[in-house]
Amino acid sequence: MSHPAPTSPKKYAYLGDPLPEPPPPELMEIFDHHRGEKDALITVLEEIQHHYGYLPTKQLQYTARELGFPLARVYGVATFYNLFQLAPPGRYQVRVCKGTACHVGRSAEILTQLKAKLGIDEDETTADRLITLQTVACVGACSLAPVVVINDHTLGRMTPEETWAAIEALQKE
């Protein structure tokens, strides 16, 4: 079923609590760039996350208002896709690959150990906002299984000990 973009925001009942001030200029720039594009919601959210590091609720409300979608739809898309994060990430995003080759290479043990030692669960951030722990389905570097990605760095053939050593090095910085 195709959903035509609404022509006016007034057609929809709830756009979130009223935001008295206008959107910040860098956000407005993103909206202006895609204004009128009926299919731009996911791209806009990707650009917002690229700028802020995550999707703050206020930015979602602005998106609903400026693009003319109900807030429920914006929130529905933001929560559907794994890429979108609604909480601010830590300084380092540690992603343990749980692709098939990495799983066969025992990446699950790396994840279990990190959860225990950092005291957080998947998709959570340490209290000092240093480390966010996540999993990723597959980065396509299967010959180097098991793989751990820290921000943009792909580390291959990792063991639980080596991974923890890498985390400790980050903690010391």
Place this chain on the structure above:
Amino acid sequence: MRKTKINLIRLGMSTSDVAAGAADTLQALERYIHHRGLAIPIIQTGSLGACHREPLVEIVTAEQSYLYGPITAERVRPMLDQHLDAGERGIAPEWVVSQYTDRRDYPFLHKQVRVTTQLCGLINPFSLDDYLAHDGYKAWERALTLPPSAVVEMVKASKLRGRGGAGYPTGNKWGYIASKNITPKYFICNADEGDPGAFMDRAMIEGDPHRLLEGLLIAGYATGATRGYIYIRAEYPLAVRALRHAIRQIEERGLLGPHAFGQNKPYDIIIKEGAGAFVCGEETALMHSIEGLRGVPSMRPPYPAEHGLWGYPSNINNVETLCSIPSILLNGPEWFANIGSAKSGGTKAFALAGSIRKSGLVEIPLGTSLHELIYDMAGGCAEGHELKAIQLGGPSGGCIPAHLLDIPIDYEELSATGAIMGSGGMIAVDNTTSMVEFARYFLNFTQEESCGKCVPCRVGTRKMLNILDKILAHRATTADLDRLRGLCHTVGRASLCGLGQTAPNPVLTTLRYFEQEYLALLN
């Protein structure tokens, strides 16, 4: 080794190469060549596919080409010294992948038949001139001299089948949408490659993006499409970059635009990035994602050719399917049909990983025996382990036990075992892996990725996962196992889309061939 003059050096710089340290190798190469006062060109290529030996360096002299790997940064100097200065020391034997240009000493490479990956590892993917120098866009020129219906007939005659996993005859799909006299009409390339362990499409796009674009151009012309989309997962940033660059290049050359296929016959190619949802590899969910909605599948019929993007006729094809098109136009459909087996023409690329000696990307003719691939080409199970099974098709697929490997890699033959061809992900499993745990792993994945729309999948996979957890915790009885079988039946038959319909496959195949492992865990 005699002193040799090096004409050029090739270095793989794909995602897998860089993850193995190729960026440092590049720096070491550039520095040392400069230090020696030489001017040897270094071509940065996509992945040659021998990922188990990356970073790979090819040294080309006037006489022949040598392939070395893994060449980490500190090995660059001794490797170059041995070529430049002659002598016996320098290159350790274990760095030598092949000493023959035709790679006859390395079956992993030598036994491949490279159609879709023919230029991966050979050319600079950011250079249009490189692609043109290797018959690039000649297939496109040929297509333009034929009526669109003739191109469709060629694809039908080639016996090309969808490489995304379903294996539906591509020519037939093109025929359906070509018959729709409606504008706009959309041709969509599915580059979502969601199966964990599959990286064939990534390697093809990173190594040779123009091949995909040429296929998409020919496809649009043949089916009367007015716009092409490439839906590519956001987790492939290098591939996205290579594609954007290639599209800009052909735009500048005038291959796209309002008169691309002739007077007032427009075509442009738009890239749409995914946002991390496995279900968006399903064609109706994919189209909703392009529309900016949640990636939730729709009922079929109506099929995309009837009612696709925004209700208009649309056709979706996999990357590998489209990358096969230029060769079919250039060499003729009979050539392609003859490469494969009776019902399936051409080659298939596989991403081989897991407990295997030689992992990486291989492209082989359909009909090749799985045994030959695993043992002759990939060297068999990893050292010190015993092969238990080969898993094909990711979370939608199944296992083939080690004693049944003597089968041709063919859509029908694989289906008969309970497995599927799948998109190309192939994992070697050894005796240290519990097949019950392996089934649980896949079900956990499909459970997390289930969109939640239909009850059989949303609730059914959750219940199946619960039972598998119970089995693994030694708390299950035979009644639970019966319930599991029943759920497999229900979820497989009643789910709305392919995700739910194939979610039971890993459970069903492991039950078929490794039932004793399940029984051993029961109470």
